[in-house]
Amino acid sequence: MNDIDDDAGAPGADKREAMDRDALVRRLKAWYRIDRDASAIWRKEAREDYDMVAGRQWSTEDEAVLKEQGRPPITFNRMLPVIKAVAGSEVNSRQDIQYLPREIGDAAKNELLTEAGRYLADEAQAEDEESDAFVDCAITGMGWVEMRLDYETNPDGAYVEDRVDPLEMIWDSSARKRNLADGRRLFRAKTMDRAEAEGLFPDAEPTELDAAWAENRDDDAHDKIAPGESRADRGLDRDAGSGKVTIVECQWWERKRVVMVIDPTTREPTEMDEAKAATLLSRAATVGITMQTYRVTKRVYRRAFIGATVLEVGPAPAGDQFSYACLTGDRDHNKGTWFGIIRAMKDPQRYANKWLSQTLDMLNRQAKGGMMMEKGAVPDQAAFERSYAKPGGISWVNDGALMGGRMKEKPLPQLPAGHYQLMEFAIMSIRDSSGVNLELLGQKQQEQAGVLEYQRKQAAMTILATLFDALRRARKHIGRVRLYFIQTYLSDGRLVRIAGDGAKRVVPLLRDSTMGEYDVIIDDAPASPNQKEVIWSTFTSVFPVIKDMITPQVLVEILPYSPFPDSFVAKMRDLLSQAGGSSPEAQAQAGVAMQTAMAKIQDLTAGANLKNAKAAREGAGAERDGVEAAIAQLTMQAGPPMSAAA
Numbered sequence: 328m329n330d331i332d333d334d335a336g337a338p339g340a341d342k343r344e345a346m347d348r349d350a351l352v353r354r355l356k357a358w359y360r361i362d363r364d365a366s367a368i369w370r371k372e373a374r375e376d377y378d379m380v381a382g383r384q385w386s387t388e389d390e391a392v393l394k395e396q397g398r399p400p401i402t403f404n405r406m407l408p409v410i411k412a413v414a415g416s417e418v419n420s421r422q423d424i425q426y427l428p429r430e431i432g433d434a435a436k437n438e439l440l441t442e443a444g445r446y447l448a449d450e451a452q453a454e455d456e457e458s459d460a461f462v463d464c465a466i467t468g469m470g471w472v473e474m475r476l477d478y479e480t481n482p483d484g485a486y487v488e489d490r491v492d493p494l495e496m497i498w499d500s501s502a503r504k505r506n507l508a509d510g511r512r513l514f515r516a517k518t519m520d521r522a523e524a525e526g527l528f529p530d531a532e533p534t535e536l537d538a539a540w541a542e543n544r545d546d547d548a549h550d551k552i553a554p555g556e557s558r559a560d561r562g563l564d565r566d567a568g569s570g571k572v573t574i575v576e577c578q579w580w581e582r583k584r585v586v587m588v589i590d591p592t593t594r595e596p597t598e599m600d601e602a603k604a605a606t607l608l609s610r611a612a613t614v615g616i617t618m619q620t621y622r623v624t625k626r627v628y629r630r631a632f633i634g635a636t637v638l639e640v641g642p643a644p645a646g647d648q649f650s651y652a653c654l655t656g657d658r659d660h661n662k663g664t665w666f667g668i669i670r671a672m673k674d675p676q677r678y679a680n681k682w683l684s685q686t687l688d689m690l691n692r693q694a695k696g697g698m699m700m701e702k703g704a705v706p707d708q709a710a711f712e713r714s715y716a717k718p719g720g721i722s723w724v725n726d727g728a729l730m731g732g733r734m735k736e737k738p739l740p741q742l743p744a745g746h747y748q749l750m751e752f753a754i755m756s757i758r759d760s761s762g763v764n765l766e767l768l769g770q771k772q773q774e775q776a777g778v779l780e781y782q783r784k785q786a787a788m789t790i791l792a793t794l795f796d797a798l799r800r801a802r803k804h805i806g807r808v809r810l811y812f813i814q815t816y817l818s819d820g821r822l823v824r825i826a827g828d829g830a831k832r833v834v835p836l837l838r839d840s841t842m843g844e845y846d847v848i849i850d851d852a853p854a855s856p857n858q859k860e861v862i863w864s865t866f867t868s869v870f871p872v873i874k875d876m877i878t879p880q881v882l883v884e885i886l887p888y889s890p891f892p893d894s895f896v897a898k899m900r901d902l903l904s905q906a907g908g909s910s911p912e913a914q915a916q917a918g919v920a921m922q923t924a925m926a927k928i929q930d931l932t933a934g935a936n937l938k939n940a941k942a943a944r945e946g947a948g949a950e951r952d953g954v955e956a957a958i959a960q961l962t963m964q965a966g967p968p969m970s971a972a973a
Contacts, residue, residue: 348637355577355633356540359514363541365500369664373467373494376669380406380466384680393684401684405754406672409763413668413791414462416767421454422799424806426845439840442825444809447486447817457805459490460654461798468656468665469493472801474808475650476816484816486809491515491651498653500663506800507653512579515651516541521570528638536634537572575633578649580626589619645808646815652804654797668761668791675756682750697737704728762790799849806847814841862888 378384382404385393393400426440448454460470471491476484495515502510516538524536586604587596599607604620611618628643644650656667698715705711705724714720728734758764765771766783788795818838825834866885870877886896 348640351631351640352633352637355575355579355631355637358512358579359497359541359575359577362497362500362512362514366497366664368662369468369659369666370494372666372670373469375673376467376667379669379673379676380404380410382407384676389681396688398684398688400680401687402680403683404676405679405757406669406676408768409668409672409758409761410462410465412763412768413465413794414458416788416791417461417795417798418458420795421458422802423850424448424802424809425848425850426806426810427848428843428845439825439834439836440810440813440845443813443817443823443836443841444806446823446825447809447813448488451486451488453488453805456488456490457798457802460652460801461794463490463493464654464656464797465667465794466669467493468659468667468670469496470654470801471496472652472654472805473650474652474805474812475644476812483819483821486812486817488805496651496653503658503663505658506655506797506804508800510649510653512577513649513651513653515576516573517576518571518573521572524572524574524634527574528632528634531634531638535636535638536574538575538634539573540635541573541575541633572634574638576630577633578628578630578643578651580628580643582624583627584622584624587621587623591616591618646811648804648807648811650808652801652808654801656794656797668763668794671760672757675753675760679750679753679757682746682753686746686750698734699737700728700734704733763787802849803847806849810845810847814838818842 382402384402384404384406385400390400424441424444426444457472460472462470464470471493473487473489473491475487475489477487478484495517497514497516498507499510499512502508507513521533521536525531525533528536584601585598586601588599588604588607589596608618608620626647628645628647628649629640630643631640632638655665657665659666702708703725705722705728711722711724714722724734758768764783764787766780767787771780813836818836818841820835820837822833823836825832862885866888882899886899889896
């Protein structure tokens, strides 16, 4: 299937186009059904994983049995703190996307692209969306992020990153690599209001907007109707007033044979399809020009929106890659799917709930063990039952019933030996199976050395390293898509805020300053609290050794990693930039003042525990005074800038 129809406009072209669309929709539907059926079991387990994290941890059958027996279905949710600890670790160690040029002399462009990417990501709140997708991956084994341009809020196109519900996504069932790197296609089945669908596809007929074929309600427990609930209540009835429809988006790539024609003057190759290349070669031969050609096979990425039929088809929005980034957890090799850390915690959590419920039931029964008695031992059995269960009540029996032994108390139930140990084992197994220890949860009660606690936290992070590696790999894909959008659509002269060289400025994004080939590098973000803590503590510890080598330029680069407020960092960077442009004598004085200021800052921060928020608040006043004094001293001794002196 070629992107260009050379026979367009010829007689019968419309008929051939309709036939091509019919063939395309049959092909995409067949792919969709194959991939949907392959992930049906994962989809059911994923909904169960979300229920477990939300505290709905009893199955319908077990909860009905407990209610019938009058026993409480107790739930102590120990899975949510584990997920929140993993999510918090990701937030505290967020990563940054940088672009390194592949050509000499593109360093300035590299800085512009990196800062422009940060600005666009900040405007789109990309970090928060990526963190949400990371949580999805930790829970279900899959997380998704969509990159797109929004023309509804900004006519020029605003960069948007959205976390996508994993249950909306259908992926290539033959993909086996991490993050579905070898996937050839993906689908997104989204349910929306009919009015929204009509606004997105105004030229489509109303009967073509609903992809009812994409829904598999017979095997989908999420869409089954509960007792007392109607299909209209769930938005499943297309004839009801809800007006919900399903639109399926498909992105895939296909191989295409193209001819590379070499220009005899510039020796540069030009890509053409075979028909155009043949026409060009015949015309060149008539005028006596010989042109060199060679054939290659390339990937062509395409996208289609499908309802009852194909609503729209065209090239993929992100060029030679998918506009969706996927995160995968651990591989279920036999089923060809992925799972998160919740799967291992399910059974320990369920057993802990069951044993706790059973323990409470036994304790309740010990207060009143019950009676074994003959039918004629009491005048009114119902009245006896009511009075016997009432503390302080009088229970009347027939004469001689007590003396004749016609009544006997039931033996009180005894907790089995090892019952508490089993329950404690189940509770500990929730943490052990996830790999998240008490140190990472912040729940270790005993006193221990800070170095030991840090090492145990690092051990827990080692177990979870594959999850963070999936996020790192996904961010590389996000960085490539973001670069494509910047170079292709966003380099239209729009203004972006750039923070660099000690100052913030606004510059236009122009095509000549953003084009080129770049490598996407993932590094720890300067705004990451953990990264700030580690770098600053390391810097202050080695400062006495390297203090004679510290220059204003070095401090300008290291200050973003300091734990000081942004306002103080901005002031110091401005003053250091001024000191860098002063006379040699002023620079020498600034060097002495700088060393004095750094020594003052080091004394203020030495021994301070940055992990302890309370200690940080108590020392904030003194630290702020010390920093202000250091800045004032640096200002007086640095002298005026070069431009002012001139």
